[in-house]
Structures are given as C-alpha cells and as structure tokens.
Amino acid sequence: MLISPLVGLIILLLLKEEQKFLIRAVSLVSAGISLALSIYTFVAYDKSLGGLQFVEKYEMVKTFGISYFVGVEGLNAPLLLLTGIVIFTGVLTMWELEVRTKEFFIWILALVTGVFGVFMSYDMFMFFLFYEIAVVPMYILILVWGSTRKEYAAMKLTLYLMAGSGLIIPGILLLYASSGLGTFNMLQLHAVHFSPWVQKVAFVLLFFGFGVLAAVWPLHTWSPVGHVAAPTAVSMLHAGVLMKLGSFAVLRVAMFLCPEGFHYWAQLMALLATTGIVYGVFVGLAQTDLKYVIGYSSVSHMGIVCLGLATGTVDGINGSVFQMFAHGIMTALFFSSVGYIYDRTHTRDIHELGGFSKIMPVASAFFITAALCGAGVPGMASFWAELLVFIATVKVFPVQGLLAIAALVVGALFALRVVQTTFFNEPNPKFVHFEDVSPFLGLPRMMLIATLVFFGIFPQTMVGMIKSAVVPFLQGM
Amino acid sequence: MNVMLFGPELYYLGAALVFFLLSLKRRVEPKADYQIALALAMGGLVVTGLCLCQQGELFFKAYRVDLFSQIFKFALALAFFFVLTISHNLAHIEERYHAEFYLFLTTTTIGMMMLVSSVELLTIYVSLELSSYSLYILVPLRRGDGIDVEAGIKYLLIGAVSSGVMLFGLSYLFGATGSTYLVDILPKLPQLVASPIGLLGLLLALAGFFFKLSVFPFHFWAPDVYQGAANQVTTFIATASKAAAVALLLRLVALGAGYGYGFAQALVILSIISMTLGNLVAIIQRDFKRLLAYSSIAHAGYFLIGILTMKEAGYIAAIYYALAYLVMNFTVFMVISEVAKDGRDLKIQELAGLWRRSPLLSLSLIVGLFALAGVPPSIGFTGKLLLFTSAMSQGYFWLVLIGAVNGTISLYYYLRVIYASYFTDDPSLGPITVSTPIRVLNYALIAIVLGFGVFPDRIVELAKAAVKTVL
Numbered sequence: 048m049l050i051s052p053l054v055g056l057i058i059l060l061l062l063k064e065e066q067k068f069l070i071r072a073v074s075l076v077s078a079g080i081s082l083a084l085s086i087y088t089f090v091a092y093d094k095s096l097g098g099l100q101f102v103e104k105y106e107m108v109k110t111f112g113i114s115y116f117v118g119v120e121g122l123n124a125p126l127l128l129l130t131g132i133v134i135f136t137g138v139l140t141m142w143e144l145e146v147r148t149k150e151f152f153i154w155i156l157a158l159v160t161g162v163f164g165v166f167m168s169y170d171m172f173m174f175f176l177f178y179e180i181a182v183v184p185m186y187i188l189i190l191v192w193g194s195t196r197k198e199y200a201a202m203k204l205t206l207y208l209m210a211g212s213g214l215i216i217p218g219i220l221l222l223y224a225s226s227g228l229g230t231f232n233m234l235q236l237h238a239v240h241f242s243p244w245v246q247k248v249a250f251v252l253l254f255f256g257f258g259v260l261a262a263v264w265p266l267h268t269w270s271p272v273g274h275v276a277a278p279t280a281v282s283m284l285h286a287g288v289l290m291k292l293g294s295f296a297v298l299r300v301a302m303f304l305c306p307e308g309f310h311y312w313a314q315l316m317a318l319l320a321t322t323g324i325v326y327g328v329f330v331g332l333a334q335t336d337l338k339y340v341i342g343y344s345s346v347s348h349m350g351i352v353c354l355g356l357a358t359g360t361v362d363g364i365n366g367s368v369f370q371m372f373a374h375g376i377m378t379a380l381f382f383s384s385v386g387y388i389y390d391r392t393h394t395r396d397i398h399e400l401g402g403f404s405k406i407m408p409v410a411s412a413f414f415i416t417a418a419l420c421g422a423g424v425p426g427m428a429s430f431w432a433e434l435l436v437f438i439a440t441v442k443v444f445p446v447q448g449l450l451a452i453a454a455l456v457v458g459a460l461f462a463l464r465v466v467q468t469t470f471f472n473e474p475n476p477k478f479v480h481f482e483d484v485s486p487f488l489g490l491p492r493m494m495l496i497a498t499l500v501f502f503g504i505f506p507q508t509m510v511g512m513i514k515s516a517v518v519p520f521l522q523g524m
Numbered sequence: 525m526n527v528m529l530f531g532p533e534l535y536y537l538g539a540a541l542v543f544f545l546l547s548l549k550r551r552v553e554p555k556a557d558y559q560i561a562l563a564l565a566m567g568g569l570v571v572t573g574l575c576l577c578q579q580g581e582l583f584f585k586a587y588r589v590d591l592f593s594q595i596f597k598f599a600l601a602l603a604f605f606f607v608l609t610i611s612h613n614l615a616h617i618e619e620r621y622h623a624e625f626y627l628f629l630t631t632t633t634i635g636m637m638m639l640v641s642s643v644e645l646l647t648i649y650v651s652l653e654l655s656s657y658s659l660y661i662l663v664p665l666r667r668g669d670g671i672d673v674e675a676g677i678k679y680l681l682i683g684a685v686s687s688g689v690m691l692f693g694l695s696y697l698f699g700a701t702g703s704t705y706l707v708d709i710l711p712k713l714p715q716l717v718a719s720p721i722g723l724l725g726l727l728l729a730l731a732g733f734f735f736k737l738s739v740f741p742f743h744f745w746a747p748d749v750y751q752g753a754a755n756q757v758t759t760f761i762a763t764a765s766k767a768a769a770v771a772l773l774l775r776l777v778a779l780g781a782g783y784g785y786g787f788a789q790a791l792v793i794l795s796i797i798s799m800t801l802g803n804l805v806a807i808i809q810r811d812f813k814r815l816l817a818y819s820s821i822a823h824a825g826y827f828l829i830g831i832l833t834m835k836e837a838g839y840i841a842a843i844y845y846a847l848a849y850l851v852m853n854f855t856v857f858m859v860i861s862e863v864a865k866d867g868r869d870l871k872i873q874e875l876a877g878l879w880r881r882s883p884l885l886s887l888s889l890i891v892g893l894f895a896l897a898g899v900p901p902s903i904g905f906t907g908k909l910l911l912f913t914s915a916m917s918q919g920y921f922w923l924v925l926i927g928a929v930n931g932t933i934s935l936y937y938y939l940r941v942i943y944a945s946y947f948t949d950d951p952s953l954g955p956i957t958v959s960t961p962i963r964v965l966n967y968a969l970i971a972i973v974l975g976f977g978v979f980p981d982r983i984v985e986l987a988k989a990a991v992k993t994v995l
Binding site for chain 2: 147179180183187198205212214217220221
C-alpha cells in the first residue's frame with residue numbers, strides 16, 4: 048500500500064511533461080492499487096482476532112531505537128480505506144488538469160505516501176516522518192495550482208502546521224527521553240508508566256501540535272483559507288484525509304501514551320471541541336463562498352471528532368473514528384462537486400449560482416447529497432457516527448453535549464437554506480449553456496456517494512471493526 | 525613512520541606542489557588546469573578513502589590518526605571534490621589566477637585535515653592558521669567592485685582577533701595544567717572545576733572554532749564574506765570549514781565534560797542566541813548568499829546542541845549533522861553557481877521561473893532547502909531529530925523547544941526562496957543548460973539527501989565507532 052504510490056511517483060519522475068495521458072494513467076493505476084489494497088486489508092482483517100495484523104518490522108537505526116514498524120488494526124483500517132477511496136477519486140477528479148500535470152501528480156502521490164505511512168506506523172519516529180511528508184507538499188500544491196489568495200493561504204497553512212511540528216518534536220522527545228528505554232516503538236513506550244508531570248506536559252504539547260492539523264479551535268484559522276485556495280483534489284485530500292491525521296495522531300500518540308495526561312486535560316479538550324462546533328456552524332452560515340461554507344463546516348465536524356475523543360469512552364471513540372471516516376468521504380464529495388461547478392462557471396458565490404440545479408442537475412445532486420450527509424440525515428454514514436459521539440458526550444459532558452447538538456440542529460437548518468439559495472432559485476442566465484457532468488467525470492462522485500450510503504445502511508461493518516480495537520485500547524489506558 | 529598514516533596530507537601536499545608549478549607557467553590554460561585539478565581531487569578522494577581505517581600517532585603524539593579524524597578527512601576531500609566540480613567556470617576570478625585558486629584551495633584543505641587530527645594545542649593552532657590564511661587570500665581573489673576587498677578585510681580582521689582570543693585561552697589552559705597535550709589536560713581539568721581560570725580558558729580557546737562555525741558573537745563576518753567571495757569559495761567556506769570546526773570542537777569540548785553545569789550553560793546560551801538571531805535576520809535578506817550566511821549562523825546553534833550534551837549520543841548526532849550539513853548545503857550552493865553562470869551574486873528574485881528554466885536544478889534546490897529546514901524525509905531532518913533527541917535525554921527541555929520553534933521560523937525564509945523559484949516567472953530569463961556531469965551530480969546529491977535521511981543507520985554506526993575513539 049505504501050509502495051504503490053511511491054513506485055508511481057518514481058515512474059512519473061521519468062516521464063516527460065508532454066505525455067499527459069500516460070502521466071494520468073500511471074497516477075490512476077498506482078492510486079487504484081492503493082485503493083484495492085486498502086479494501087483488501089479492510090475486508091481481510093480478522094475482527095474476531097483483533098490486535099495488530101499485517102505487521103512489518105525492520106530495525107532502522109539501532110543506536111536510537113528507530114524501526115520501521117507498520118501494522119493494521121481496527122482503528123486505522125477505516126482510515127486506510129478512506130485514504131484509498133479519496134486518492135482514487137481525487138486523481139479522477141483532476142483528470143482535466145492541464146498545467147504542469149506531471150509535477151502535480153508527483154506531489155499528490157508523495158502526499159499520499161505520507162498519509163498511508165502515518166496511519167500504519169507504530170514507531171514514533173517514522174510516524175512523525177510520514178506526518179511531515181504528508182504535510183509539506185501542500186505548500187507547493189496550493190501555491191502552484193490553487194486559487195483565491197493562494198500565496199497567503201499556502202504560507203499561512205505551512206507555518207501553522209510547522210509551528211505544530213515545533214510542539215510535537217519536544218513532546219515526542221520528552222516521552223522518548225523520560226522512558227529510559229531508548230526506543231521509539233509506541234507499543235513498548237505504552238507499557239512504560241510515565242510520571243504524571245511528564246504525561247501532562249507531553250500530552251498538552253502533542254494535543255496542540257497535532258491539533259493544529261485537526262483544526263482544533265482556536266488553531267483552525269489556516270483551514271478554511273487553505274481549503275478555499277487549494278485545487279479540488281487537494282482540498283479533497285486535505286479536508287478528507289489530512290485533517291484526520293491530526294485527530295488520529297491525538298488518539299494514537301497522545302492518548303495512547305499519556306492516559307493520565309489525557310484525563311487531566313479531557314475537560315479542556317471537550318471545551319475546545321464544543322467551541323469549535325458552535326463557532327464553525329455559525330461562521331460558516333455567514334459565508335457566501337461555497338468553499339468557505341464547507342471549510343467552516345469542516346471545522347465544526349472535526350470538533351465532533353475531537354469531542355468524541357475527549358469523552359474517552361468506547362462509544363465516543365468509536366463514533367469519533369467513524370466520524371473521521373464519514374466526514375472524510377463527505378467532504379471529498381463536497382469539494383469534488385464544488386470543484387466541478389467552479390471549473391465551469393468560475394464562481395462559487397451562492398447568490399450568483401442561484402438555481403443551479405436546473406442547469407446541472409447531476410452536479411447539484413452531488414452537492415446536495417453531501418449537504419444532507421453533513422446535516423446528519425439518517426441513512427448516511429455520518430448519522431451513525433454523530434449519534435454515537437453525542438450519546439457518549441451527553442453522558443460524560445452533558446452541558447457541552449447539549450450545546451453541540453443544538454448548534455448542529457441550527458446548522459442543519461441553515462445548510463438547507465444554503466442549498467435552497469444555491470440550487471433552487473431562479474437560474475442565472477449566464478450559466479444556462481453549460482453541460483452537466485459526463486458519466487466518466489461523475490464516476491468518482493458516484494463512488495463517494497455509494498460509500499456514504501453503504502456505511503449508512505450497514506454501519507455495523509464499520510463499528511464492529513473499530514470496536515475490535517477501541518475496547519483493548521481503553522483497557523490499556 | 526607509516527606513510528599511510530599521513531597519506532591524505534602528503535597527497536594533498538603533492539597536489540599543492542603541482543598547482544604551484546602550474547601557477548608559474550607563462551601561458552594561461554585554464555581548461556587544461558581544470559582537468560588536472562579535477563583529476564587530482566578525484567585521486568584525493570580515493571586516497572582518503574583508502575586511509576579510512578588507519579590508526580596511529582605521529583610527531584611526538586601531537587597528531588592522532590583515528591576513525592574520527594579519517595571520517596572528517598574524507599568529508600573534507602569530498603567537499604574539495606564537490607567544489608572543484610562546480611568550478612568549471614570561475615567567471616569572477618581572472619584566468620591567470622585560476623592555478624592560484626586551486627593552490628590555496630588545496631592548502632586550506634591540508635590545514636583542515638591536519639586540524640581534525642591534532643591533539644596538541646600548538647598543533648591545533650598552527651593547522652587552524654594554515655587553513656585560515658589560505659582562505660584569507662581566497663576571499664578577495666574575486667574580481668569585483670570593492671565588495672571582495674571589504675569581505676576579505678572583514679574576514680581577516682575578525683579571524684585575527686578570534687585567533688588572538690583563542691591563543692589567550694590556550695595560554696590559560698597551559699598555565700593551569702602545565703601541558704599542551706589534550707591527553708594530559710583531560711585528567712587535570714576536574715580539579716579546576718571551582719576556579720574560573722579553567723572555564724574562561726576553555727571558552728576563550730573555543731573562540732577560534734566559534735569563528736569558523738560563525739557562532740554568536742563571532743558571526744559578523746559571515747554575511748559579508750558569503751556575499752563578497754566568489755561562489756565557489758563561499759561554497760568551500762560553507763561546507764568544508766564548518767565540518768572541520770565541528771570536528772575540533774568535539775575534541776576540545778570532550779575536555780569540558782568534567783566541568784558540568786557552568787560550561788554547558790554557557791554553550792546553551794550561545795546556541796540559543798545563534799539560532800534565534802540567525803533565523804530572524806535571515807527573514808529580511810534579499811541576497812541568496814546572505815540568506816544562507818544567516819542560515820549558517822542558525823545552524824551553528826544547532827551544532828552546539830549536539831556538542832554541549834557531552835554524551836556519546838550527542839556527539840554521534842553532531843557528526844551525523846556535520847556530514848549531512850556538508851551535503852545539503854553544497855546542494856544549494858551548487859544550484860547557485862549553476863544558475864549564476866557569470867559568477868554574480870544571486871538575488872532571490874533572480875531564481876524566478878527556475879522550474880521552467882531547469883526542472884532538475886529546481887528539484888535539487890527544493891530538496892536542499894527542505895533538508896536545511898529540517899523537513900523529512902531528508903538527511904537534515906534526521907540529523908536535527910537526532911540532535912534534539914540527545915539534548916532531550918540530557919534534560920534540556922527548553923533548549924529543544926526553542927530549537928524546534930526556530931525550525932518553524934527558518935522554514936519561512938526557505939519557503940520564500942522556493943516560492944520565488946517555483947511560483948514567480950520572468951519570461952526574459954532563458955533556460956539553463958546543465959552539463960551531463962553536473963546532471964549526474966544532481967541526481968547523486970538528491971539520492972544521498974533523501975536516501976540517508978530515511979536509512980541513516982550506516983552513517984550513525986560509523987559515527988558511533990568514530991566517537992568511541994575520541995571519548
């Protein structure tokens with residue numbers, strides 16, 4: 048899974064810029080192989096056995112206890128699947144790209160290699176290494192292929208994320224140094240009982256460090272700007288997958304290694320998460336640019352993920368991981384359809400687009416589906432995820448839970464208003480002549496919708512998978 | 525005496541002789557001279573490679589050959605070779621001085637090679653001066669509008685002052701211990717823990733190397749010299765001279781291990797100031813070489829992190845980072861000298877459209893700069909992480925935090941360069957042709973920077989073995 052995008056990347060390096068079709072084909076094939084492998088691991092993972100499967104391990108630097116140690120368990124299997132789906136559809140979405148095609152796909156594949164690596168790594172060093180590989184290409188991707196204040200957005204995003212890394216490194220090293228084991232292996236470090244002081248300090252460093260990427264309020268400001276500026280596939284990958292790296296890392300590194308630190312800071316986490324949810328909903332409503340609307344809704348949805356984690360209960364974490372998956376697919380669908388509309392009309396203004404469903408019924412349908420999913424309509428994957436999170440939250444943090452639910456209800460109402468203005472008003476005569484989505488370009492969006500509905504109708508396939516990992520995870524804490 | 529022990533130095537002495545004879549020739553044949561120089565540099569690489577596993581002592585034990593010194597000699601030979609590969613057009617140095625350029629480049633290399641093997645105070649001083657004086661001549665060799673002379677004088681003055689300070693410190697050390705041999709000084713130091721004379725002596729003695737490494741407060745020369753000297757000379761100063769300084773600092777600071785708190789704290793302060801100052805001032809630079817000069821001041825701070833831990837892990841990290849720095853910094857300088865074919869100073873804006881003019885060079889530039897900024901999966905990231913790890917193990921939490929934050933600041937100005945080369949465009953600038961050898965060099969450098977970043981084990985093991993011979 049890790050190798051496939053890497054091989055694709057190397058082949059791309061050898062191709063010439065002029066061979067556009069070949070470039071796209073190679074990218075698609077390597078993304079397709081990744082997708083196939085991620086589906087395979089998801090299906091072939093033995094839930095009854097639980098624990099780590101598909102393990103690979105090599106010593107890398109003995110002196111410092113660094114090893115290449117990857118594996119799959121219930122927590123990361125859904126996210127690997129998510130990455131596989133989003134990259135495959137992302138490459139398809141960018142099929143029409145004409146400017147500097149080769150470089151674009153090289154950076155995209157580099158990014159995906161990093162993402163897969165983060166989800167699979169059980170060695171803190173490699174984890175961080177892949178984390179950075181996933182983050183850094185964003186700068187160039189936004190800068191060269193982006194739109195709307197891209198220079199500002201690219202720089203802001205990179206500096207925010209790097210500042211996050213500046214907190215993560217001391218956090219990781221603090222754990223490494225105070226364990227006295229001289230290893231970066233997370234499973235071994237987990238067995239160490241760190242002193243409460245170390246746990247508190249390390250947790251807060253790691254939480255805020257990774258929290259930047261997860262767009263935890265008040266560190267989220269880079270995220271809507273970045274989403275808006277990024278090209279479509281990058282927005283999809285970024286909101287769909289990259290932000291999950293942040294929340295996944297909070298779960299995998301911070302909570303896993305510093306359980307006492309987590310209990311100490313859980314109140315703060317819940318508070319920030321709730322603020323993020325409420326804030327994201329209300330600011331999102333004031334926006335008129337479709338991408339900004341989605342960007343702020345991402346902030347609030349990531350708040351839900353964070354809130355689920357903060358509860359520290361089986362249901363909460365379960366829902367949280369499920370929400371990472373569902374939100375990933377949903378946002379990818381959002382950005383994919385907005386990207387299509389924008390490519391044709393060169394506007395994303397809600398009022399200007401008015402009545403768009405009469406012009407492009409299929410493209411609009413994609414967006415509306417995503418909006419329904421975002422509002423948490425039953426039958427969609429995110430309904431179950433949000434339900435689980437809220438059940439857990441109301442038990443643990445009743446006030447925050449109720450606030451968050453209220454905010455979401457208000458948010459749903461307003462989301463419908465956005466859909467109404469954008470798609471069901473009088474059509475703008477300027478755009479009447481545009482054709483609708485062709486079946487080929489519609490394919491990736493169809494796949495995303497199919498995934499959302501599948502896991503909406505059969506949530507147990509996903510919940511069971513995650514649960515097989517969450518239960519032992521919490522026992523370990 | 526075993527010739528192999530002194531092999532690399534003798535070889536380069538012979539090479540210097542050849543260049544001396546070439547410089548006496550009446551007819552100027554820069555092309556032929558360059559071929560000879562390149563061949564000699566390659567031969568030097570082979571010789572130092574062969575002598576890698578030598579061990580022994582020479583000259584009344586003032587000169588020690590061990591794995592530690594041989595690794596750094598190999599690194600120096602590599603830097604020498606690298607610099608010659610990009611010297612195919614020394615546009616800013618007059619043709620009749622080309623042979624002199626090679627000559628002094630060789631003598632400074634010899635000086636540095638002797639430096640990394642010296643274990644006696646006077647030998648250290650003499651080798652240091654040998655390498656410095658050659659550089660004092662190389663810097664103003666450039667044909668310029670006075671900027672070269674300014675740089676040369678600044679370099680000479682600050683270098684001379686720090687040499688003086690260093691001698692003063694060495695005399696303290698000698699006065700306090702009655703010996704100039706590091707081996708003799710070592711056991712006597714712990715007795716002097718209480719007295720300020722030892723601490724002061726050691727810190728002053730380090731001054732000469734702080735100067736080479738451009739650690740605060742000996743950093744003032746860096747920006748002007750980097751900008752004023754010819755691109756190739758700057759490259760040599762920025763790569764080889766740093767590696768040699770780190771090597772000697774490691775040997776000297778091993779002395780301070782018994783000192784503990786006060787000495788380490790002094791280094792912590794210097795490290796923090798160097799990092800922060802270098803990174804902050806770099807942000808406002810417009811000239812690419814000046815920017816790199818400030819980045820080198822910041823990197824001096826990073827080197828100190830590894831050195832001040834005074835533990836095996838820290839030394840390993842420092843050696844690894846010194847080697848890494850040599851390669852990644854050279855990668856960036858190679859791009860500079862290839863883009864600025866006529867030898868001019870490169871403004872950051874002049875990198876505009878590099879992705880179109882030469883995709884390969886722009887790729888090398890990105891890899892090199894990201895490595896300098898410490899972005900994975902590069903050799904610079906791994907090195908920095910090893911440095912931070914070793915410091916954290918010794919409990920320097922705040923130092924690591926400040927270092928990590930500094931990494932973020934530095935990324936900002938590196939990104940500005942990448943922004944210029946990747947995003948802006950200037951249609952008036954034509955494509956850059958890159959010759960085949962340079963092309964191969966590009967691929968090799970990228971492979972090294974990325975390859976050893978992900979699989980650092982071999983280098984770390986080598987560094988570990990080298991550290992064992994010093995401690």
